[in-house]
Amino acid sequence: GQQLNQSPQSMFIQEGEDVSMNCTSSSIFNTWLWYKQDPGEGPVLLIALYKAGELTSNGRLTAQFGITRKDSFLNISASIPSDVGIYFCAGQRPYSGGGADGLTFGKGTHLIIQP
């Protein structure tokens, strides 16, 4: 199935550093979502973006919905040890019959923080 291009694949950073990751697609999405997943658990919603150009923050996290509707980025400021995990972007298209279709996911960014 189709997937989004998410980069980087992994990041090794020092505690306190800022983090940036992004997703791009050849298709337009109406909604962009960012999730974090810990091993053996379900993805947890971090930020939801519904409008092209929208910039939304959730604590130390900031995400933007690209103007072209084909990309999104997530920034984490001043990283802390509990930020470790896998971050996924997901795009959603409207369902042709009304409502929304299933999500298309990126392959994830593994964030590893060295104390």
Added chain:
Amino acid sequence: DSGVTQTPKHLITATGQRVTLRCSPRSGDLSVYWYQQSLDQGLQFLIQYYNGEERAKGNILERFSAQQFPDLHSELNLSSLELGDSALYFCASSASGAQFFGPGTRLTVL
């Protein structure tokens, strides 16, 4: 806690068998989505139900089927299981917009 529950947490079975995974959505959510997560394919959308009716299909095999009941809980049925069906299976629910995921069922086919 997302409010979405899934049972069982783990399931171990043999090739050729059939299993049923269960999901209860967040209170008030009418949409339920099923996803499969494997190491090689990542997170893949399988199927969506809205208020009891099938709404959208993704990469779901013919051996797999789902349904949503009047109380809005959903079941995913996997039959004629193969080794390659071993994966994490998640359901998610939404009112409109953002989807909230359950803790998943880890299926191991031996």
